[in-house]
Amino acid sequence: MKTMIFLAMNLLLAWATYGQDGQFENGMAKGLALLEEAERTRDFGPAAALFERISEAEPQRWQPAYHLAYCHMMLAGEAMEEKEGGALSAHLDKAQAALDRALALAPQESEIVALQGYVYTGRIWKAPMVNGAKYSPKASAAYAKAIELNDENPRAYHLMGMHLFYTPSFFGGGAEAALPYLEKAAARFDAGKKTGEYGPVWGAFFNQELLQQAKQATE
Incomplete structure (x- = not known):
């Protein structure tokens, strides 16, 4: 209170x-x-x-x-x-x-494009069986574009890794597919670069959690 x-x-x-x-x-x-x-x-x-x-x-x-x-x-x-x-x-x-x-x-701002992918992922939450086929490719494309726009953006790699981690392996996802993206995100979070004075800084903690889970799942 x-x-x-x-x-x-x-x-x-x-x-x-x-x-x-x-x-x-x-x-x-x-x-x-x-x-x-x-x-x-x-x-x-x-x-x-x-x-x-x-x-x-x-x-x-x-x-x-x-x-x-x-x-x-x-x-x-x-x-x-x-x-x-x-x-x-x-x-x-x-x-x-x-x-x-x-x-x-x-x-062309990588942070915005990455967050657009996250909104597409959110649409899947509402009804995965119905919305997955429509929004999963859109989310993946947005994350890929965000990485292309700024390879140093940790959230672009983090969100792609998260998306793959929670996507079933028979659809191309799973821990093994997610691991490289989560590792690259971790390296970029550690580098500490920021998108301008008022840019986002979120994602490092959850990325570390997912990275540990992905490593355990692939051992």
């Missing part, structure tokens, strides 16, 4: 500050702080609300729209785990809407 109150107070303060001075830098700093907190608490609602406000105030910047889309992907994942189909679809739609704005601004 105290954590929720703390996050809500931070959100209100961030809104007030952004509304007063209109500084993109201040708003993003507060948004990224909320996002970092959300990675621990798994409550992405406050961060999503702030990034939505920033993206509306700064429509020429792709970063807030990207982070907004990422927040909704995390919320979609939680809805999937709770078997809340309506909420899952709603968050996927909101993620896509935000990502469409980011793609319009920077269509």
Whole structure:
């Protein structure tokens, strides 16, 4: 409860500050702080609300729209785990809407293209048997394009590895297929390169978990 109150107070303060001075830098700093907190608490609602406000105030910047889309992907994942189909679809739609704005601004940005693949993967969550054939190739193509656009982007390799890890082996997936991508992602996460001052930094922890599982499965 105290954590929720703390996050809500931070959100209100961030809104007030952004509304007063209109500084993109201040708003993003507060948004990224909320996002970092959300990675621990798994409550992405406050961060999503702030990034939505920033993206509306700064429509020429792709970063807030990207982070907004990422927040909704995390919320979609939680809805999937709770078997809340309506909420899952709603968050996927909101993620896509935000990502469409980011793609319009920077269509060749590897981070955005990789996250588009993640949204396609999210569509599979809703109904794997129905949506897998449609969205799995789209996700793979997006991840491959993201890697082509920026070979140093760890999230592009991580998401491709995750996609393959959870794809049945008879469809070309499995731990063995995923392992090289997860290893390359780990090396790039270790290198610590960032996509600009306000670019994403997520993925390293879960990639390490998947990498260990893939290694164990292929021993």
